[in-house]
Amino acid sequence: MSGRKLNRRQQWRIQKVQDERLARAKNKQKNLSKKYNKLDETLHSGTIVSHFGATLDIEDQSSGHIIRCALRQNIETLVCGDKIVWQNLQNLPEDEQIQGVVTALEPRKTVLARPDFTSQMKPVAANIDQLLIVTSPIPELNEGLIDRYLVAAELSKIQPILMLNKIDTLSDEQRDILEHRLKVYQNIGYPIIFTSAKSQDGMDDLLEQLKRKVSVFVGQSGVGKSSIINALLPEAHIKEGEVSLATNKGTHTTSVSRLYHIQNQTQADDLHTSLIDSPGVREFGLWAIHKEDVIHGFIELQEQTQYCHFRDCKHLNEPNCGLLKALDEGKISAQRLQSYQRIVDSVDAK
Ligand SMILES: Nc1nc2c(ncn2[C@@H]2O[C@H](COP(=O)(O)OP(=O)(O)OP(=O)(O)O)[C@@H](O)[C@H]2O)c(=O)[nH]1
Ligand SMILES: [Mg+2]
Ligand SMILES: [Zn+2]
Incomplete structure (x- = not known):
């Protein structure tokens, strides 16, 4: 990163x-x-x-x-x-x-935090149940960013869910390619929802996943976070922004997070569904976390560390490393292992 x-x-x-x-x-x-x-x-x-x-x-x-x-x-x-x-x-x-x-x-049940410019952890949203990591074909999905969000979610004990939005813009072939890239996450067990805020495809699946929970939508600028909330809640009238044709990047339209409600059809007050729209990010830094904690953000890698011979194995080239063995056996993905190593290298030595 x-x-x-x-x-x-x-x-x-x-x-x-x-x-x-x-x-x-x-x-x-x-x-x-x-x-x-x-x-x-x-x-x-x-x-x-x-x-x-x-x-x-x-x-x-x-x-x-x-x-x-x-x-x-x-x-x-x-x-x-x-x-x-x-x-x-x-x-x-x-x-x-x-x-x-x-x-x-009041005390927070959960808090999603990220470091600010001075590497201090700064809360982003509180009492959330789910982190909806929104991706799209344009701006192109970025596995490094997904992995960093997954680390943040796992360490904050918030359920992550992946989304591929703008599926209306994809040919069958393009969709196959993106689905294949996202399969890595599906194999680990993360739910993936395919949506189009434009055609409303997949909105029922999404709604089902959101029901009675507090969810925050995160991801790059321009992937359609605000558009998705507008599709679910037309009365919210959230401003949407164009994706720049020159750079294929969003234009940072949403500048402040905001919470919206979907009223369920039941009477009970505590069955509210809440959605939080958040400003798009360029990167999601993790450098304020401890090196040893990064592995807990890569749940399928963490599972294999029990087979490492050395307790302080760095999973680089040590003999009898559980992760390298799992990689050889095709149980884990090379891309995820590299991503893990990159994050470990980038966080502060503590
Ligand atoms: N074709 C298509 N376009 C979409 C879809 N969802 C969003 N868009 C378009 O993508 C652009 C960006 O949408 P926004 O909802 O503003 O994106 P955002 O993620 O909220 O961006 P920031 O607020 O900048 O973080 C807009 O031009 C939307 O019309 C979709 O499902 N299909
Ligand atoms: Mg927005
Ligand atoms: Zn190892």
Whole structure:
């Protein structure tokens, strides 16, 4: 992977900009609490639907209404899917958009995290059950990126599911080639769903997989994450962007993650299906994880390590290596083993 590391000076500079930004946001909060000075004492439960700048959109649990909130100081970064406590602001002027303040964060069941520019782990979404890794013919699917998402999902104990979208654009021959490439993942046991947001093909399979779960859609820009959610939820009206003809890459249309609901046909409130749209990525860095943990992200390789003679086997050229033996016997894929080695090489020695 192109695990671009920043030098100290660059890191320091980025940190400085982030610190300044945080200080500005905190200042704004202070002014806000001065302005209204009083919070209503009633505590409400809610879910973070979106977080942009210092502002949050939350969904109130009892009414289902979306309420714009500010964040109380000293709460760590909140992300889509977070369960929170919020309170109303009193004596608001009519034109004020911010109606409440998020005052507490409930413990997270799961959290998907990735390193930021300074190699600090930063949460991306919380309390999610499934990671939908969306791929497409154009932009072309990238196994290295899929593998890094799989590592993140496995280490965060989130169920990964692969998707190939835009199947309406494929000839039979092209589809065979892509299916063959994805077979590697099917053989390991990961579910794969074939969809077209355009023709709606495969949408029933997808819906079945999403039911009653919280799922986050991830992948490169332009693969169709927002289009898929629009196909399932036309009333969401999410902006979609063209794929550049010159580069075959997306144009980074979605800039902030957002959570959407599909109401199930049953009455029970807790049977909600939630979907999180996320901004497309260029790469998904993993360099903040420990070298020894990478193997847990390659479940079929991990299984074979029990046959390695040496406990600290690096699976490169050691005698009696379980992985090299499994490779010879065709039990594991050479591409996945290489991908594993590449990630191990790229993460920090700790
Ligand atoms: N033919 C075809 N085009 C699709 C399909 N899904 C999405 N597209 C097109 O692909 C382009 C990118 O779609 P988006 O939904 O914006 O992609 P995204 O993954 O949300 O991209 P970012 O928000 O930039 O991360 C748009 O021009 C869509 O119309 C599909 O199933 N078939
Ligand atoms: Mg999008
Ligand atoms: Zn080995």
